Amino acid sequence: MDANVAGVLDGYEVVVAVARPVIAVVLLLGLWRALGRAGLERRPAIAVWLAVGVPLALWLGGIWAAALSGAFQVRPGGIPRLPIAVAVPVVIGLVAATRSRRIAAAVDAAPPSWLVGVQVYRVLGGIFLVQWLDGALPGAFAVPAGVGDVLVGLLALPVAAYAASGRRGSTAAMVAWNVLGIADLVNALTLGFLSTPGPWQLLAHDHPNLLVGVYPTAMIPAFAVPLSLILHGVSLWQLRRRSRSRAVDGGAAPHLGHAVHAGA
Numbered sequence: 001m002d003a004n005v006a007g008v009l010d011g012y013e014v015v016v017a018v019a020r021p022v023i024a025v026v027l028l029l030g031l032w033r034a035l036g037r038a039g040l041e042r043r044p045a046i047a048v049w050l051a052v053g054v055p056l057a058l059w060l061g062g063i064w065a066a067a068l069s070g071a072f073q074v075r076p077g078g079i080p081r082l083p084i085a086v087a088v089p090v091v092i093g094l095v096a097a098t099r100s101r102r103i104a105a106a107v108d109a110a111p112p113s114w115l116v117g118v119q120v121y122r123v124l125g126g127i128f129l130v131q132w133l134d135g136a137l138p139g140a141f142a143v144p145a146g147v148g149d150v151l152v153g154l155l156a157l158p159v160a161a162y163a164a165s166g167r168r169g170s171t172a173a174m175v176a177w178n179v180l181g182i183a184d185l186v187n188a189l190t191l192g193f194l195s196t197p198g199p200w201q202l203l204a205h206d207h208p209n210l211l212v213g214v215y216p217t218a219m220i221p222a223f224a225v226p227l228s229l230i231l232h233g234v235s236l237w238q239l240r241r242r243s244r245s246r247a248v249d250g251g252a253a254p255h256l257g258h259a260v261h262a263g264a
Contacts (some may be wrong), residue, residue, distance in 0.1 A: 002249075016124050017216060020223065023121050024060055028053050030114055037109035040102060048102045059089060063097065063223045072213040072222055074197055082213060085222040086189065086229075091185060093230040098237060107238045115235040116174055117160030125149020125188075136211045138204035141188075141195040148184035155180070169185050171239055178232045178239075185232075192221060225239065 031052055035045040063085065066072065072082050097103050128146035131137040160179045163170040194202045195209035211217050 014167075016127060016219070019121060019124055020060060020064070020219065023118075023227075024056055026118060030118065031106060031112065034106040034110035035102075038102075038105040039109075040105065044102060048100070048106070051100075053063070061222060063219065067215040067218040067222060070214070072218040074210060074213050080193075080196075080198070081227070082218070082221050083189075083193070086226045089226040090229045090233070093226070094233045097230070097234055104241070107234060108241060110172075110238070111164065112161040112174060112235070112238055112242070113163040115231060115238060116163060116177060117156055119231060120153050120156045121183070121224075122149045122153030122156065122228065124224075125153070127217070127220070131211060131217065138195050138207040138209055140203040141191045141209050144191055145188035148187060152181045152184050171243070174239060176233065178236050181228065182232050182237070185229055189221065189225065203229070 028049065032045070032049055035048060040048070064086075071144045072085065074080075097107075126146055126149065128137060128142040128149070131144065132139055132142035155177055159173050163174050191203065192209060192212050193200060195204040196212065197210070201208065212221060
């Protein structure tokens with residue numbers, strides 16, 4: 001291993017490890033602020049915040065422990081666990097969020113630009129490129145996945161700034177960014193699946209994708225990917241709700257308080 005590449009890889013892994021709890025904290029702080037903007041009283045606001053924060057913390061801790069124990073490593077004849085780790089949280093997270101009227105009120109109150117800008121953390125997917133340069137990952141997976149993540153992360157802030165300006169076309173820009181982000185994640189998951197040893201491996205036969213199931217890399221598909229998919233889903237849901245509200249109100253700002261006092 002080249003010493004420079006090894007040093008960059010070690011430093012990147014430290015940054016990624018620190019970033020996980022930081023991202024969770026930032027999301028919970030954003031949720032708390034949105035609950036306040038929605039006009040919720042303190043007690044129901046705390047209840048909603050805990051209803052999101054506790055599962056998020058348990059999810060992060062559980063995935064972290066599972067990755068450290070090697071639960072996501074590829075095993076001949078075994079059931080792939082990474083697809084389950086991706087699909088289950090996305091389904092549960094989006095269903096739970098969209099069925100809660102109090103969360104809907106908070107989503108309505110949150111600036112649309114925030115749900116976009118927060119995903120600047122996607123640039124950390126560049127670790128795939130570093131691991132490819134190190135020879136640890138096949139280029140068939142690492143290059144498209146790494147470049148896609150970095151591109152989506154770099155675009156998050158300018159798109160968020162454009163959205164915050166309220167200029168014409170900002171909603172279309174956010175929708176396009178969300179679609180790009182989802183496409184990047186689906187592409188990375190597909191390439192990861194097709195390059196991993198197993199009956200469906202079609203790529204990288206001479207250099208199979210083994211590292212993606214090993215800690216700390218496994219934390220990206222097992223936690224960061226489903227989290228990002230949930231955020232994309234909530235962002236698109238928010239934009240749809242705002243569009244419908246503007247249509248009903250004849251172009252006025254969306255009502256934020258109509259669901260505040262309803263049950264979660």
